[in-house]
Amino acid sequence: MGQSSPIATARRNSELGLVVMAAGITAVAYVLASLGKNSQMPATIVPFLIALLGMLVATHIATRFLARGADSTLLPMAVLLNGIGYVMIARLNDERAAKQTTWTFVAVIAFVLTLLIVQRPPDLARYKWTFLFVGAGALMLPLVPGLGSSVGGARIWVSLGPINLQPGEFAKIALALFFAAYLADNRELIAAGTRRIGPLRIPELRYVLPITLAWAFAVAVMVAEKDLGSALLFFTLFTVMMWVATERAIYLVLGVVIFSVAAYIAWRLFPVVRLRVDVWLDPWAQYQGKGYQPAQAAFAFANGGFGGTGLGLGSPNKIPAASTDYVYAAIGEELGMVGATAVIIAFLLLMGAGLRIAIRADRPFEKLLATGLTTIVCMQAFIIIGGVLRLVPLTGITLPFVSYGGSSLLANYVLLALLLRVSDSGARRRGEVPDLLTIGERMEARRLRRGERQAGHA
Numbered sequence: 001m002g003q004s005s006p007i008a009t010a011r012r013n014s015e016l017g018l019v020v021m022a023a024g025i026t027a028v029a030y031v032l033a034s035l036g037k038n039s040q041m042p043a044t045i046v047p048f049l050i051a052l053l054g055m056l057v058a059t060h061i062a063t064r065f066l067a068r069g070a071d072s073t074l075l076p077m078a079v080l081l082n083g084i085g086y087v088m089i090a091r092l093n094d095e096r097a098a099k100q101t102t103w104t105f106v107a108v109i110a111f112v113l114t115l116l117i118v119q120r121p122p123d124l125a126r127y128k129w130t131f132l133f134v135g136a137g138a139l140m141l142p143l144v145p146g147l148g149s150s151v152g153g154a155r156i157w158v159s160l161g162p163i164n165l166q167p168g169e170f171a172k173i174a175l176a177l178f179f180a181a182y183l184a185d186n187r188e189l190i191a192a193g194t195r196r197i198g199p200l201r202i203p204e205l206r207y208v209l210p211i212t213l214a215w216a217f218a219v220a221v222m223v224a225e226k227d228l229g230s231a232l233l234f235f236t237l238f239t240v241m242m243w244v245a246t247e248r249a250i251y252l253v254l255g256v257v258i259f260s261v262a263a264y265i266a267w268r269l270f271p272v273v274r275l276r277v278d279v280w281l282d283p284w285a286q287y288q289g290k291g292y293q294p295a296q297a298a299f300a301f302a303n304g305g306f307g308g309t310g311l312g313l314g315s316p317n318k319i320p321a322a323s324t325d326y327v328y329a330a331i332g333e334e335l336g337m338v339g340a341t342a343v344i345i346a347f348l349l350l351m352g353a354g355l356r357i358a359i360r361a362d363r364p365f366e367k368l369l370a371t372g373l374t375t376i377v378c379m380q381a382f383i384i385i386g387g388v389l390r391l392v393p394l395t396g397i398t399l400p401f402v403s404y405g406g407s408s409l410l411a412n413y414v415l416l417a418l419l420l421r422v423s424d425s426g427a428r429r430r431g432e433v434p435d436l437l438t439i440g441e442r443m444e445a446r447r448l449r450r451g452e453r454q455a456g457h458a
Contacts, residue, residue: 005433008068016060018076023056026083029311033091033334036312051101052083055108063420066115069427070420073353077346078401078416082409084343085402088330091312092323096404103406107413114417121418121425125365128181132214135174138167139221155225168222168230169398169411173418175218176237176372182211183245184365191246211238226272229383229395235259236379237372244371245364273393280393293319297329297388301340308336323404325396328388343402344385351378357423360430366422373415 027049031041056079063070082104090097118124124131141158142148149157149164158165183190190203215238222231239255266273275290283291283298296319303309316322316330323330332340354374361367377400384403387394398408428435 005068007427008433011070011072012060012064012068015063015072015075018073019056019060019079022076022080022083023052025080026052026087029084029087030090033087033311036310037091038312051105055105059108059111062112062115066112067420067424069433070424071353071357073349074416074419074423077350077353078412081343081346081401084331084339085327085399085404087311088316088327088334088402089323089404091334092317092330093404096323099406100404100409103409106406107410110410111413111417114414115421118418118421121366121369121422122363124177124369125181125184128178131174131181132178135171135178136214136217136221138171138174139218141167142225143221156227156230166405166407168225168227169407170414171218172230172233172237172376173373173411173415175214175234176241176376177369178214179211179238179241180365180368180372183241183368184363186211187245187364190242191248223266227396228266228273228276229380229387229397232259232383232395233376233379233397235262237375240375241368241372244358245368276393276395280387280390283390293321293326294388294390294394297326298390300329300333301389304333304336304340306337308332308334308339310334324398325384325394325403326388327399327403328385331402347378347381347385347400350374354378354419357419357426361422361426362429366425370419370422373419376415377412 027045030048031045034041034045059075059079063075086097086100086104089100142155144158147158148155149159156166156168158167186207189207192203215234218234219231222228222234235255239252239259242251243249243255267277279286279291279294283294285291287295300314300316300319303314308314311334314330314333316326316333319326319329328340328343331343335342351374354370354377358367358370358374361370380397380400383392383395384397384399386392398405400408400412424433427433
């Protein structure tokens with residue numbers, strides 16, 4: 001493990017304690033949900049606890065050895081959200097719970113592999129154009145005839161034999177990497193603004209055209225696939241990263257104006273958008289149709305009240321999409337306002353940790369990457385929670401770490417590993433932990449020494 005560091009040791013010990021606490025909360029919730037549903041202890045409680053502790057300990061050990069200086073709150077918050085989501089899915093659908101267990105195992109493996117492969121975050125910036133083409137290709141896959149399929153009116157799925165994937169979940173990460181790398185290289189040229197339109201200074205077209213075209217393409221594809229939630233997410237991601245990169249509020253203002261105009265045009269031109277707005281304003285008027293689910297979600301929150309009905313004692317299965325789009329309503333019914341607020345607080349803590357990593361990063365690429373990844377998770381949570389609570393029109397995206405869905409879970413654990421790697425990288429440069437050679441650098445140094453020895457013998 002190399003040289004010890006008091007800061008690294010303290011962070012990892014704090015993380016271990018919080019992870020164990022999250023595991024305990026998940027185990028107790030699982031037992032309570034089973035008692036409420038079946039009035040008996042679950043027969044699989046011992047295998048469940050062993051599998052749960054095994055996966056959580058694996059994530060912690062990977063962080064302890066591969067990212068010792070990383071933030072200590074990110075992993076526990078993600079684990080807690082994942083655990084709460086799993087308990088609700090198991091309470092609603094045994095078959096989906098089994099699949100979610102498998103995907104959680106795969107996601108943990110992807111988490112460890114990401115930490116193992118990505119040793120130095122700046123190395124990712126060299127592949128920015130590769131990430132652009134990978135992200136664009138992933139977005140286009142659902143439109144390929146015979147490969148893509150529609151669910152709930154949105155064509156966002158790809159079927160590979162028995163496996164169904166949402167490539168857009170991985171495209172978000174790839175495009176965030178591209179945006180961060182491109183803006184890190186060109187932020188000063190874009191911020192300078194050598195041309196003027198009235199009182200406004202605008203940058204040279206050749207500097208903003210590549211990233212603007214990439215953003216416009218992503219949004220256009222999402223609209224074509226009727227994945228309006230992801231279109232909004234990409235729009236927000238681009239706007240926030242431009243604002244942070246240039247430190248000019250005009251980009252934030254322009255983003256709000258453009259979004260407002262685009263939303264109005266979409267409302268006038270697309271019937272599906274008008275329908276969602278109408279359902280948002282008055283779901284009871286269409287209770288026998290599209291308004292049924294949002295109305296049932298409102299009833300679920302009302303039934304839960306302040307303290308909830310208790311795990312396994314509510315009726316969240318009256319909501320058809322209770323384990324996916326409306327999992328937050330199921331949580332609100334059985335855990336009440338207390339549990340629903342706790343989920344929001346967990347996301348706020350994730351956001352605070354992610355933005356703290358971005359603020360403390362001293363390299364533009366890492367600062368922008370941490371900002372972009374944090375924006376993806378938190379904006380996605382805001383969109384779906386706001387939709388379920390009827391603060392905004394509902395768009396069908398997953399609640400990160402909570403909703404049923406393998407693609408989302410896998411992508412979010414990769415995203416989490418990248419955030420931890422950026423955090424660890426900053427800690428190394430600030431001297432909080434020793435900046436030792438990475439595994440790849442050790443292997444390269446060993447190869448060079450071997451080559452020198454062979455050359456000396458020759």
